[in-house]
Amino acid sequence: MKIGARIIKTGIAVTITMFICNTLNLEPAFFGAVSAIVNMQPSILLTIESAKDQVMVHILGVSVGLICGYTLGNHPIIMGLVTILLIYLHIKFNFQSSITMGIIAALFILSSSAEQFLPHALMRTAVIFVGLLVAMLVNITLWPPRYQQQLKEQLQKSNQQIVRYFCQAIQDYVELEDTQPPLRLELKESVHAINKESRKLMNFMRREGELVKPGASEQEDWLALAEKLIDYNQSLLRKADRVYEILPPRFERRLQLGSPPIAPSFRVILELLASSCNTITRVNEKILSVIIDGAAVEPEEINEEYWEKLTQAIEQFQADPNNIDYVHPLLDIAVTANEIKWASRQAKKLLADIVQQTTDSHEN
Helix, strand or coil, X not given: CCCCHHHXXXXXXXXXXXXXXXXXXXXXXXXXXXXXXXXCCCCHHHHHHHHHHHHHHHHHHHHHHHHHHHHHCCCHHHHHHXXXXXXXXXXXXXXXXXXXXXXXXXHHHHCCCHXXXXXXXXXXXXXXXXXXXXXXXXXXXXXXXXXXXHHHHHHHHHHHHHHXXXXXXXXXXXXXXXXXXXXXXXXXXXXHHHHHHHHHHHHHHHHHHHHHCCCCHXXXXXXXXXXXXXXXXXXXXXXXXXXXXXXXXXXXXXXXXXXXXXXXXXXXXXXHHHHHHHHHHHHHHHHHHHHHHCCCCCCCCCCCHHHHHHHHHHHHHHHCCCCCCCHHHHHHHHHHHHHHHHHHHHHHHHHHHHHHHHHHHHHC
């Protein structure tokens, strides 16, 4: 198992919390350690938000415990009713943190004698707040999360995998003949999840930047580029999914026709479609080199030569007298070619926008 910074920071936070509680005679110190563990979140922003929520949950638990203790007593039935009430209030106020700590606070108070209700409440609050503060300070000062580096790695991984997924969809379409087409459902789920993770990291970094470094225009400019790439990736995923949607109907039509051999004129079209991924892969590698490495690259012009060749191949296929049923194949080709055309042109447009934005940012 890999021991990362967060695990080490959690251990440090627990140690400091226990030391402070023991030094100040704050009991039970165990609750402070639990508070520190719960509040050691993967980001500074989440740590602060979690701390706010935990404070509210704790205040709610202590308040209900004191009010019910002084007015109704500390009978076991009262403890059960307090538990139900706290869960109801937790849901009503939509607190994100678990209500468990609030219930424990209330029951801790009610488990003591009436004259100890308030001292126990104050002691319990002090212990919890020590854990919260220690966790926040440790998370902020020791190895704060490096979201930009994490996001760069995630962007590179997600874009490369999504481009491969798209090209795999084109390849599966091209190679479809007599066997059931693979729909790559596990791969589809994986690449969709990885792009969602990229967007999640980007939002973390943006919100954390507003908290830690407000007004940092350079980071905002880079995040704008990252967001453009994530949006492109998401659209490319939908295009690949669309190609996979036409494979089963195409396979069924071929079965109904007796799985005829691929006509030479149609084979030319398929080979042209397969070759398109060379351009898409190349342009996306350039996009990554700019966003990830800050490299200087040249944008690429939109070239009509490929599409002219594809048009000529389609016309030759349509004119072939041996091709009796060419309507359905041409409809499938139209869908696939349209997705390829979008992927290629949008990648070149994105590359041009990124190069221009990077140039403008350096000049300013």
